[in-house]
Amino acid sequence: MGAATPLYTFVLRLADDHLILGQRVSELCGHAPMLEEDMALPNIGLDLLGQARALYTYAAELQGEGKSEDDLAFCRLERDYVNALLVERPNLDFAHTIVRHLLHALFVQQLWQALQGSSDATLAAVAGKAAKETAYHVRHTSEWLIRLGDGTDESHERAQEALDILMPYAKELFEDDATTQALAAQGVAPLPSSLYEAWSQRLDEILSMATLSRPDLTLGLSGGRQGRHTEEMGHVLAELQFMQRAYPGLSW
Amino acid sequence: MTQHTPLWEVFIRPRNGLSHRHCGSVHAADASLALQAARDVYTRRGEGLSIWVIPSAQIVASDPQDKDELFAPAEDKVYRHPTFYEVPEEVGHM
Numbered sequence: 585m586g587a588a589t590p591l592y593t594f595v596l597r598l599a600d601d602h603l604i605l606g607q608r609v610s611e612l613c614g615h616a617p618m619l620e621e622d623m624a625l626p627n628i629g630l631d632l633l634g635q636a637r638a639l640y641t642y643a644a645e646l647q648g649e650g651k652s653e654d655d656l657a658f659c660r661l662e663r664d665y666v667n668a669l670l671v672e673r674p675n676l677d678f679a680h681t682i683v684r685h686l687l688h689a690l691f692v693q694q695l696w697q698a699l700q701g702s703s704d705a706t707l708a709a710v711a712g713k714a715a716k717e718t719a720y721h722v723r724h725t726s727e728w729l730i731r732l733g734d735g736t737d738e739s740h741e742r743a744q745e746a747l748d749i750l751m752p753y754a755k756e757l758f759e760d761d762a763t764t765q766a767l768a769a770q771g772v773a774p775l776p777s778s779l780y781e782a783w784s785q786r787l788d789e790i791l792s793m794a795t796l797s798r799p800d801l802t803l804g805l806s807g808g809r810q811g812r813h814t815e816e817m818g819h820v821l822a823e824l825q826f827m828q829r830a831y832p833g834l835s836w
Numbered sequence: 837m838t839q840h841t842p843l844w845e846v847f848i849r850p851r852n853g854l855s856h857r858h859c860g861s862v863h864a865a866d867a868s869l870a871l872q873a874a875r876d877v878y879t880r881r882g883e884g885l886s887i888w889v890i891p892s893a894q895i896v897a898s899d900p901q902d903k904d905e906l907f908a909p910a911e912d913k914v915y916r917h918p919t920f921y922e923v924p925e926e927v928g929h930m
Contacts, residue, residue, distance in 0.1 A: 618841065620858055620873035627876050629921050731865060 590766040591704065592646040593666070596656070597763075597809060598695075599639035599668035603657055605688060606632030607824050608675060617678055624724060628685070631717040638710045641800065654835075658828035661671075662821055670753035671673055672808070672817045679739070679746035685749060686725040690786055691757045693718045694779040703771040721759055726790045733794025746797045747791075755777040755804025759784075843892040844870040846877075848884040854929055856888050864889075 588596075600612035610629035616622035628772035647656075670688055675681045696718055732743040758780045767773040791798050807813070827834055841863040847856035859878050864870035870889040878884070898906060910916070 618863060620864060620877060623880070624872065624876040627880065727868055729873065731869070 589646065590763045591772060592643060593763045594767055595639050595643045595646060595707070597666045597668075599636050599643055599656070600665050601637065601671050601692075602636035602746065603824075604665070604820060605671035606630075606686070607820055608671065608673075609681070609685065611675055611731070611823075613683065623680070628721055628724065631714075631721070635714045635717070638713075639678050642710070643707050654828065662813060662817055665813065665821070666809050666811055668753070668756045669808040669814055670750065670756065672814060673677055673750060673753060674816050674819075674821055675682065675744055677746070679742040680750065681685070681769055682725050682728045682732065683746040683750050685721065685755040686729055687754045687787075688788070689718055689721040689725060690755070690783050691721050691754070691779060694782050695774070695776075698779070702773060704773075707772065708717045729790060729796075730794045733791070733796040735811060744795065744796050751799040751801060752803055752805050755801050756806035756808060759806060759809070761809070763823045841865050844874070844889040845887040845895060846870075846874040847890070847891050848874075848878055849886040850883060851885055856886065860881075861892060862889070 606629045609625050609632065612622070613626040613629070614622065616625050636657065637653055640656045644651045644653055644656055668688075670684060673680065674683055693715070696715040699707050700715060701713065702708045708799040729743060732739040734740070758776045760775050760777050764773065764775055768775045768778075788798065840873075842865075843861050844864055845861050846859055848859050849856045862870055862872045862873040862877055867889065871887055874887050874889050879887070
């Protein structure tokens with residue numbers, strides 16, 4: 585790969601976030617706590633894969649090396665994935681699944697909203713479709729978190745624990761660097777840090793209804809955007825990449 | 837789990853349809869989760885434009901054992917069917 589442009593890097597980050605989160609959510613297909621949720625979570629996972637697909641197609645085009653969306657999605661090494669660490673965190677229980685998703689969906693909801701006015705026409709078009717899907721993801725996960733937090737003693741405890749564990753990973757979503765600064769200057773994408781206030785305010789409203797206390801975000805964990813992942817990432821990729829590794833070029 | 841998640845009957849108004857039609861049921865803890873569950877289970881293929889959910893316990897049903905006294909008397913009254921009229925096309929759906 586030659587020198588990656590800021591736009592390529594940005595699109596790849598966004599694509600990786602959606603692919604890995606979509607993979608995590610789809611792990612629950614057939615394992616959700618009730619039948620209705622067993623439909624809801626894979627629906628959401630499919631939305632995310634659809635968004636990832638549009639973004640990988642665009643990334644491959646920007647890269648200009650004749651690669652396909654599948655090459656980018658399935659045939660890279662762990663260090664080449666630039667998703668945020670939050671989305672690779674495991675489904676330790678239902679509360680983890682919901683909290684992880686809500687923290688991400690609230691962020692990406694702000695992002696899609698801003699990207700609809702992007703000077704990049706492809707990103708604006710992807711954002712237009714994704715915004716509607718994301719609005720539902722926020723609704724679904726926030727309604728669940730309110731009920732888990734304001735539910736039984738056990739559900740409250742588990743929701744709070746998931747929040748305490750996952751919150752530090754949210755900080756990475758709002759980090760600016762040379763890539764995001766270049767794109768902000770061109771009117772392509774907002775600075776991630778500029779989305780923090782709205783995210784924070786909406787999260788506080790939800791947590792207050794859920795009777796959950798908000799953990800500190802000053803201690804953040806990051807590295808995903810540079811390809812430095814947690815131990816979990818290898819396990820995610822092992823399953824995600826298996827078919828393409830075992831049967832290169834396999835297609836439906 | 838189902839003791840905390842009562843049953844709800846789901847009614848969907850199809851895209852080109854007229855009235856809401858019963859299409860099945862879902863389990864959910866409360867009304868807004870029931871609406872979401874109905875959306876996720878019954879509108880995945882673009883079936884609907886509007887959803888109603890109603891607690892199944894709120895539906896009052898006739899007793900199947902009463903079917904003779906309720907419905908049999910109508911069987912021999914064919915003159916109640918407006919089959920002798922032609923409905924003008926402008927009337928549309930009746």
